[in-house]
Amino acid sequence: xxxxxxxxxxxxxxxxxARLAGVSIATASKAxxxxxxxxxxxxxxxxxxxxxxxxxxxxxxRGLLLGRSGTVGLVTHDxxxxxxxxxxxxxxxxxxxxxMSGLLTDARGxxxxxxxxxxxxxxxxxxxxxxxxxxxxxxPSLGHDLPVPVVYAYAPSSDPSxxxxxxxxxxxxxxxxxxxxxxxxxxxxxxTGDPTYGAAHERxxxxxxxxxxxxxxxxxxxxxxxxxxxxxxxxAARLLVDRFPAVDAIxxxxxxxxxxxxxxxxxxxxxxxxxxxxxxxxxxxxxxxxARPTLTxxxxxxxxxxxxxxxxxxxAIDGHxxxxxxxxxxxxxxxxxxxxxx
Amino acid sequence: xxxxxxxxxxxxxxxxxARLAGVSIATASKAxxxxxxxxxxxxxxxxxxxxxxxxxxxxxxRGLLLGRSGTVGLVTHDxxxxxxxxxxxxxxxxxxxxxMSGLLTDARGxxxxxxxxxxxxxxxxxxxxxxxxxxxxxxPSLGHDLPVPVVYAYAPSSDPSxxxxxxxxxxxxxxxxxxxxxxxxxxxxxxTGDPTYGAAHERxxxxxxxxxxxxxxxxxxxxxxxxxxxxxxxxAARLLVDRFPAVDAIxxxxxxxxxxxxxxxxxxxxxxxxxxxxxxxxxxxxxxxxARPTLTxxxxxxxxxxxxxxxxxxxAIDGHxxxxxxxxxxxxxxxxxxxxxx
DNA sequence: CTGAAAGCGCTTACAG
DNA sequence: CTGAAAGCGCTTACAG
Numbered sequence: 134x135x136x137x138x139x140x141x142x143x144x145x146x147x148x149x150x151a152r153l154a155g156v157s158i159a160t161a162s163k164a165x166x167x168x169x170x171x172x173x174x175x176x177x178x179x180x181x182x183x184x185x186x187x188x189x190x191x192x193x194x195r196g197l198l199l200g201r202s203g204t205v206g207l208v209t210h211d212x213x214x215x216x217x218x219x220x221x222x223x224x225x226x227x228x229x230x231x232x233m234s235g236l237l238t239d240a241r242g243x244x245x246x247x248x249x250x251x252x253x254x255x256x257x258x259x260x261x262x263x264x265x266x267x268x269x270x271x272x273p274s275l276g277h278d279l280p281v282p283v284v285y286a287y288a289p290s291s292d293p294s295x296x297x298x299x300x301x302x303x304x305x306x307x308x309x310x311x312x313x314x315x316x317x318x319x320x321x322x323x324x325t326g327d328p329t330y331g332a333a334h335e336r337x338x339x340x341x342x343x344x345x346x347x348x349x350x351x352x353x354x355x356x357x358x359x360x361x362x363x364x365x366x367x368x369a370a371r372l373l374v375d376r377f378p379a380v381d382a383i384x385x386x387x388x389x390x391x392x393x394x395x396x397x398x399x400x401x402x403x404x405x406x407x408x409x410x411x412x413x414x415x416x417x418x419x420x421x422x423x424a425r426p427t428l429t430x431x432x433x434x435x436x437x438x439x440x441x442x443x444x445x446x447x448x449a450i451d452g453h454x455x456x457x458x459x460x461x462x463x464x465x466x467x468x469x470x471x472x473x474x475x
Numbered sequence: 476x477x478x479x480x481x482x483x484x485x486x487x488x489x490x491x492x493a494r495l496a497g498v499s500i501a502t503a504s505k506a507x508x509x510x511x512x513x514x515x516x517x518x519x520x521x522x523x524x525x526x527x528x529x530x531x532x533x534x535x536x537r538g539l540l541l542g543r544s545g546t547v548g549l550v551t552h553d554x555x556x557x558x559x560x561x562x563x564x565x566x567x568x569x570x571x572x573x574x575m576s577g578l579l580t581d582a583r584g585x586x587x588x589x590x591x592x593x594x595x596x597x598x599x600x601x602x603x604x605x606x607x608x609x610x611x612x613x614x615p616s617l618g619h620d621l622p623v624p625v626v627y628a629y630a631p632s633s634d635p636s637x638x639x640x641x642x643x644x645x646x647x648x649x650x651x652x653x654x655x656x657x658x659x660x661x662x663x664x665x666x667t668g669d670p671t672y673g674a675a676h677e678r679x680x681x682x683x684x685x686x687x688x689x690x691x692x693x694x695x696x697x698x699x700x701x702x703x704x705x706x707x708x709x710x711a712a713r714l715l716v717d718r719f720p721a722v723d724a725i726x727x728x729x730x731x732x733x734x735x736x737x738x739x740x741x742x743x744x745x746x747x748x749x750x751x752x753x754x755x756x757x758x759x760x761x762x763x764x765x766a767r768p769t770l771t772x773x774x775x776x777x778x779x780x781x782x783x784x785x786x787x788x789x790x791a792i793d794g795h796x797x798x799x800x801x802x803x804x805x806x807x808x809x810x811x812x813x814x815x816x817x
Numbered sequence: 818c819t820g821a822a823a824g825c826g827c828t829t830a831c832a833g
Numbered sequence: 834c835t836g837a838a839a840g841c842g843c844t845t846a847c848a849g
Contacts (some may be wrong), residue, residue, distance in 0.1 A: 144622070146826060157836045162828055174834055189598040193539045194826035195839045202535060204599070207579065212564045222554045225581050234599060237549065237579040238512070239567050256531040257576060280486070363765040389761065419731065420761075423705040488842060495848035499820045514818055539825045760845055 145186045154182040165190070171372060182235075196258055204234050205446060206254035208247060210288070211267030212239035215417065216435060220265050220286050223439020233244055233260075233447070242267060251275060261446045264288075269300055282449035286442040294456045296449065298442045300433045301460040302332050306339025308431060308465055309384045309412045314347055316471050318382035318410050322352040323396055324369040325386025326361035333358060333386050334412065352380045361386070366393020367374040374409075381409055382471075388413040388420040388430055395424050395470065411470040426469035433463045481492055487511075489529045496524040507532070509753060519686065546576045550589060552630070553609030554581040557759065558777060562607050562628050565781020575602075575789070584609060593617060603788045606630075611642055611674040619731040624791035626741075628784040629777075636777060636798045640784045642775045643675035644674050648681025650773060650807055651726045651754045656689055658813050660724035660752050664694040666711040666736055667728025668703035675728050678756065683725055694722045703728070708735020716743060723751055730755040730762040730772055737766050737812065753812040768811035775805045 151161035154445065156179060164171045164179035171179075182188075197201035207224065211217040221237075228235060236254055240247035247264075254262065261281045266272055266288020274292035275283050282296070289297030313321055323340055325333045337356040344351060353373065357364035370393065373380060385391035391413030398405055405411055405426055413421060416432035438461040445455060467474065495501035498521060506513045506521035513521075524530075530767055538544035549566065553559040565580075570577060576595055582589040589606075596604065603623045608614055608630020615633035617625050624638070631639030659778060665682055667675045672736040679698040686693060695715065701707035708727065712735065727733035733755030740747055747753055747768055755763060758774035787797060809816065 148826080149830095158826090158834085159828080159836055159838095163835090166828080168829095170834060173771075175834080189594060191539070191826050193535050193544060195828080196842085197533070197535045197539055197826085197843090198828050200841075204578070212567065213560055218555055218560060221579070222581060223552065225579065234578050234580070234595065236546070236576050237563070238566060238576070239564060239571075252531060253576065259535045291753040389765065392765070423731065423734070489844095490842080500842090501820055501822095501844080502818085505819090508844080511843095512818060517818080533842050534827085537844080539827090539842085540844055542825075 136209075145188045147190065149186055150179060150183045150188050153186065154179040156377050165384075172451075175198075176189055182273075200258075201260050201450075202258040203232050204236050204257065204259050205443075205450075206251070206257075206259040207237050207265065208237040208240055208250055208262060209238070209265040209267075210242045210247075211265070212237075212241075214267055215415075216264045216287060217267060219435035220439035220442065223436035223441075224263055224443040225439075226436070227440040227443030231447070233443075234402065235263075244273075247275075251279070255280065260450045263442050263446055265442075268330055269302060269335075270330065279330070282446060282454055284442045284446045284449065288440060293458070296445055296455050297457050297458045298438050298445065298461060300332075300435075300438065302335035303339035303342075304460070305414060305431045305433065305463045306336035306341075306384070307340075307343040308463065309336075309414070310340045310343035312429070312465050312467070312471065313382040313384065313412060314343070314349075314411055316382075316406070316410055319328050319349055320352050320377075320379050321349070321382045321384060322373055322377065322380045323356035323384045323386070324366060324373065325356055325358055326365070326390055328358035330361075336386060352377050357421040359390075361389055363389050363393035363396070367397040368393075371396040374398070374403065375381035383409060383411050385411065385413050386394045388415045388417045388424075388428060390404035391428055391430065391470075392420050392424050395426075395428070399425065406469070406471050406473070413470075416454070416466050421466070421468065424470070426473070429468045429471040430466055431463045432466050434461055437461055486528050489530070489532065491528055492521060492525045492530050495528065496521040497558075497807040507562075510604055519540050519675040521806070542600075543602050543792075544600040545574050546578050546601050546779075547600065547605040547785075548598045548599075548601040548606060549577040549579050549591070549607065550582055550592060550596070551580070551609075552584045552589075553607070554579075554583075556609055556756070557757075558629060559607045559609060561777035562781035562784065565778035565783075566605055566661050566785040567781075568778070569782040569785030569789075573789070575785075586615075589617075593621070593697050597622065602792050605784050605788055607784075610672055611644060611677075612672065624788060624796055626784045626788045626791065628780060631800050634764075635800070638787055638797050639800045641786065641800050641802060642674075642777075642780065643804045644677035645681035645684070646802070647756060647775065647805045648678035648683075648726070649685040650681075650708075650805065652679075652682045652685035653690075654771070654807050654809070654813065655724040655726065655752055655754060658724075658748070658752055661689075661691055662694050662722050663691070663724045663726060664715055664722045665698035665726045666708060666715065666727070667698055667700055668707070668732055670700035672703075678728060694719050701732075703731055705731050705735035705738070707762065708732035710735075712736040712739035713743065716740070716745065725751060727753065727755050730757045730759045730766075730770060731811075733770055733772065734762050734766050737768075737770070741767065748811070748813050748815070752814075758808050763808070763810065766812070768815075771810045771813040772808055773805045774808050776803055779803055 285297040413430035421428040627639040755772035763770040
């Protein structure tokens with residue numbers, strides 16, 4: 134049984150603290166806020182009174198006065214999805230240390246909803262906004278006529294003067310190929326997802342650059358685009374090994390695709406990584422760890438992206454805005470699909 | 476190019492509206508809030524002035540005065556996880572229609588963090604709290620000395636006088652077995668997950684009740700407990716069909732487990748649902764739809780649970796609290812693992 | 818029907 | 834070093 138520590142602090146006010154400490158409200162305020170002009174002994178008396186009453190300052194009153202609410206709006210477009218959540222968690226984390234809280238809102242990819250929610254958030258005097266997209270493609274800017282700074286995460290703003298944090302997809306593609314080269318592979322193919330996603334093309338682009346640099350060409354001559362599904366991964370892998378039996382590595386556009394690829398290879402009697410090494414993308418744990426063999430993949434460091442977004446937003450709120458896109462680099466997670474490592 | 480609609484509304488205040496409409500601030504307030512004692516013509520003038528200035532009332536000031544902030548605290552214990560997100564989305568959804576906003580906070584299963592965050596939220600004058608657990612087992616109550624109502628979602632409070640919304644795990648187990656019986660199966664086994672989870676036992680309990688009602692016994696005599704992984708699903712399925720070749724259906728504790736079961740059965744040359752029908756749990760889309768064959772499973776209606784939690788919280792805030800546990804029933808999603816249905 | 822006044826809880830010049 | 838006063842933007846009795 135823990136001792137009661139939380140009272141109905143709704144009602145404990147600065148006036149109560151001041152009364153108990155025998156000072157004016159003004160002095161109590163200064164004492165608690167660490168203002169210089171307070172005698173040490175007085176400050177102590179106030180602080181101990183505040184503790185005794187378990188006083189929590191009313192953030193609403195504070196915000197009203199200072200014109201800063203200590204809250205930021207988190208506008209996500211994919212609250213159910215896999216990508217926005219780690220970003221939100223990272224942002225939460227970065228704010229958690231300080232005094233900021235996040236007002237959550239899900240716009241579900243709808244521009245009208247977004248506008249409406251942004252206005253609602255502004256009505257709550259948020260000090261800034263983080264807009265989290267559901268894919269890495271550009272999205273329209275909220276504009277510059279807002280009274281607070283905005284940071285775009287995952288999906289960058291199309292306006293280069295906005296501050297955006299994005300995944301380094303090109304670097305991820307390069308990273309995947311370089312790992313495969315390092316593992317001694319040279320006949321590399323790419324099976325990726327939906328060609329309407331910029332991310333798919335960017336990863337391919339990075340991979341091709343790394344191949345070119347090594348003086349190699351892609352097996353099959355071009356990347357295989359399809360959809361972000363296991364089904365497609367399976368089908369594409371079968372096609373690939375039938376047409377190009379010499380292939381010794383497959384770089385995949387996502388872990389789901391890679392999972393399908395692994396299943397198809399196993400069913401064809403090919404060993405991974407013995408015959409063919411496979412690299413995924415996302416480090417989606419359940420997929421990557423449930424796969425046979427476990428999947429080497431690229432983690433986009435989405436939490437880090439979220440933390441950075443929060444940091445940039447706080448900087449902007451404090452009067453030091455940045456603009457332009459900042460790339461967050463992924464990291465390769467090696468598992469058994471490229472090199473056995475029990 | 477859309478026309479500019481959002482101004483720096485930070486600075487448009489009720490005083491501005493009143494001035495433009497040629498009335499006092501008090502009258503402007505009454506007009507906008509639909510109070511009765513305002514001449515229709517006056518009200519119109521005020522409303523049009525407000526529109527013209529795109530006035531958004533300052534929620535902080537309003538909250539300070541009314542003692543209601545129009546925000547609720549969302550305390551989750553699993554922001555990265557799969558279960559809390561649909562619940563949050565459902566709650567968001569329910570609030571979205573009204574004037575409530577949710578302040579998001581991730582306590583990560585840590586009681587100290589939770590206490591700290593609850594206090595921070597109370598300092599922001601939240602009107603209520605929704606606490607979302609990461610498993611369906613009971614958790615300690617936040618107590619009754621808080622100044623605002625609390626609703627527990629997913630993980631119920633151990634205090635029966637608190638208001639909790641929980642999944643009907645027993646009903647889900649029953650539902651799974653009844654479906655299998657309906658599909659003509661009678662030699663049913665259960666492969667479930669981590670035995671330290673109450674959910675695992677409750678689902679088994681419901682399944683056993685349904686079997687008993689049909690005058691049947693579980694194949695193998697008892698449910699197979701292990702972990703919530705594909706690995707375990709594969710291993711357990713192999714064991715099961717070796718020891719009890721007559722089994723004609725397997726009820727699984729999760730989609731991940733089911734996924735492993737399906738893989739193992741296929742690799743043993745058994746056909747699903749021809750030889751053995753399989754039912755999962757969670758309706759985790761990527762798992763269930765990526766499986767071969769696609770997986771019949773039970774959707775726990777978590778979004779509905781979130782919506783209900785929000786509804787109950789608003790009721791409590793409005794002075795109509797409920798107490799006790801309310802069960803949210805799942806629904807069976809039929810796919811090809813129990814009956815081919817292209 | 819309309820408006821002047823008080824007040825929500827706090828902070829910040831400004832006097833003392 | 835301390836405190837009385839003004840004010841953040843709004844709503845609600847209370848007079849008129």
